[in-house]
Amino acid sequence: MRAMYYESFKQMKKHLGQLDKWLVAAAAHAEAKKFDSKQFLSLRLVVDQFAFVRQVQIACDTVKLGAARLTGKEAETHADNEETLEQLRARVSSVIGYLDGLTAKDFEGAATLTITQPRWEGKTMTGADYFLEHVQPNFFFHFTTVYALLRQHGVAIGKRDYLGALTQSAPR
Amino acid sequence: MRAMYYESFKQMKKHLGQLDKWLVAAAAHAEAKKFDSKQFLSLRLVVDQFAFVRQVQIACDTVKLGAARLTGKEAETHADNEETLEQLRARVSSVIGYLDGLTAKDFEGAATLTITQPRWEGKTMTGADYFLEHVQPNFFFHFTTVYALLRQHGVAIGKRDYLGALTQSAPR
Numbered sequence: 001m002r003a004m005y006y007e008s009f010k011q012m013k014k015h016l017g018q019l020d021k022w023l024v025a026a027a028a029h030a031e032a033k034k035f036d037s038k039q040f041l042s043l044r045l046v047v048d049q050f051a052f053v054r055q056v057q058i059a060c061d062t063v064k065l066g067a068a069r070l071t072g073k074e075a076e077t078h079a080d081n082e083e084t085l086e087q088l089r090a091r092v093s094s095v096i097g098y099l100d101g102l103t104a105k106d107f108e109g110a111a112t113l114t115i116t117q118p119r120w121e122g123k124t125m126t127g128a129d130y131f132l133e134h135v136q137p138n139f140f141f142h143f144t145t146v147y148a149l150l151r152q153h154g155v156a157i158g159k160r161d162y163l164g165a166l167t168q169s170a171p172r
Numbered sequence: 173m174r175a176m177y178y179e180s181f182k183q184m185k186k187h188l189g190q191l192d193k194w195l196v197a198a199a200a201h202a203e204a205k206k207f208d209s210k211q212f213l214s215l216r217l218v219v220d221q222f223a224f225v226r227q228v229q230i231a232c233d234t235v236k237l238g239a240a241r242l243t244g245k246e247a248e249t250h251a252d253n254e255e256t257l258e259q260l261r262a263r264v265s266s267v268i269g270y271l272d273g274l275t276a277k278d279f280e281g282a283a284t285l286t287i288t289q290p291r292w293e294g295k296t297m298t299g300a301d302y303f304l305e306h307v308q309p310n311f312f313f314h315f316t317t318v319y320a321l322l323r324q325h326g327v328a329i330g331k332r333d334y335l336g337a338l339t340q341s342a343p344r
Contacts, residue, residue, distance in 0.1 A: 004176040011304045045217075046323045122343025129339040132183045137335055140312030147313075148320055151218045163309055167301040171294025 005070060005111075005131060006104035012063045012139055013099040018164045019059065019143065020092045022150050022157050023085045029155045037085050043149045052149050054080075056088050059142035060095045066135035067099060069115050070127050071106040177242060177283075177303060178276035184235045184311055185271040190336045191231065191315065192264045194322050194329050195257045201327045209257050215321045224321050226252075228260050231314035232267045238307035239271060241287050242299050243278040 030037035041053040050058070057080055068075040075098045082088045113127035125134065147162055202209035213225040222230070229252055240247040247270045254260045285299035297306065319334055 007300070007304055011309075014305075015309065045320050049323065120340065123340040124343075125338060125340050128179070132179055133186075133335065133338050136308070137183075137187065137312070140309070141316055141319075141331075141334060144313055144316035145320065148217050148317065151221065159313075162313060163305065166297065166305050168292065168295040168297050171296075 003104050003107075005107040006102070008131070008136065009063065009067050009099055009102065009107075012136075013096055014164050015139075015143055015162075016060070016063065016092050016096050016099075018161055019056070019146060020089055020096075021161060022147065022155065023056075023089050023092070025157050025161075026150055026155045027085050029153075033154075038083065040085060040150070040153070041083065041088075043153060045145060045148055045152070049145075052146065053082055053088065055142045055145045055149070057082070057091070059139060059146060060091050062135060062139045062142065064095045064098060065117075066131065066139070067102060069117075070110040070113065070131065071102060073102060073106055175276050175279075177279040178274070180303070180308065181235065181239050181271055181274065181279075184308075185268055186336050187311075187315055188232070188235065188264050188268055188271075190333055191228070191318060192261055192268075193333060194319065194327065195228075195261050195264070197329050197333075198322055198327045199257050201325075205326075210255065212257060212322070212325070213255065213260075215325060217317060217320055217324070221317075224318065225254055225260065227314045227317045227321070229254070229263070231311060231318060232263050234307060234311045234314065236267045236270060237289075238303065238311070239274060241289075242282040242285065242303060243274060245274060245278055 026040050027037050030040070041051065043052040044050070057078070060078070064075045067073070076094055078091055078094070082091060109127075110131070111126065111128040113130075114124050115127055115130040116122070116124045144162075147157070150157055198212050199209050202212070213223065215224040216222070229250070232250070236247045239245070248266055250263055250266070254263060281299075282303070283298065283300040285302075286296050287299055287302040288294070288296045316334075319329070322329060
């Protein structure tokens with residue numbers, strides 16, 4: 001079980017690495033089209049949905065806080081004050097660095113932990129439910145929304161940039 | 173490990189149940205606004221991305237084929253010929269029914285299986301890698317894209333309809 005949590009966070013870390021590449025592609029797109037790349041940060045798929053900058057912040061926080069709550073290993077706090085793609089890349093990089101420091105052993109006992117957070121007003125979830133029902137779906141929600149916004153605005157990324165490299169063996 | 177696969181598919185099954193509710197909300201929206209609900213099926217977030225109908229089909233197939241390959245339990249085939257929201261709901265229902273028939277024991281040995289599919293041209297993945305790198309991210313990609321399309325077109329759904337009910341305990 002602890003190995004599966006570890007592997008799942010490693011997979012989300014890989015996706016954050018892909019997100020970093022998307023941000024590089026977005027900056028290149030802005031440069032080629034001669035617009036200020038800061039304009040990406042205010043994009044929204046829907047007028048009453050969080051803007052791009054917040055989607056990136058929440059994707060980062062969902063993984064970071066998920067891992068911190070399930071392992072008890074404290075993570076750096078972030079001020080949510082990013083104003084450029086470069087600053088968002090730094091945040092992604094900080095979370096990847098934090099996840100790099102975790103081991104499978106750190107997730108020992110994670111499934112049976114009691115998890116809460118301020119907005120739940122005292123309600124709790126087991127570590128297992130928190131991970132499956134909250135961390136993973138929320139991460140992919142915000143991660144996919146960031147992807148959709150960049151695709152909708154002409155950034156040259158595709159499905160392979162979403163998945164990243166697959167661990168495949170050659171034909172026998 | 174087998175329990176974790178089972179729990180993860182149960183979670184994706186729950187998300188398919190949420191998707192079914194979104195389709196009901198989409199039909200209600202079309203009726204209220206007096207347009208043909210079939211129009212949802214051709215929506216796209218990006219002009220060179222699959223349309224809504226295909227996004228729903230792939231979300232369903234990703235879970236169904238993922239579970240079938242990891243358990244060896246044959247699943248119903250679907251012809252990809254849906255033309256209405258009702259027909260898409262029937263497809264979702266069929267996949268939920270299939271998943272309902274699986275047990276944790278069915279996933280025994282799943283991690284070390286050798287998985288392939290036609291488009292990989294002979295390349296293979298372990299069951300563990302296939303699940304983490306392929307099934308889950310692809311499922312959430314298409315699931316989130318369906319959600320985004322409905323949100324973008326005024327259907328009354330929100331983040332809670334994405335996550336579904338959380339397994340929470342009351343404050344002590």
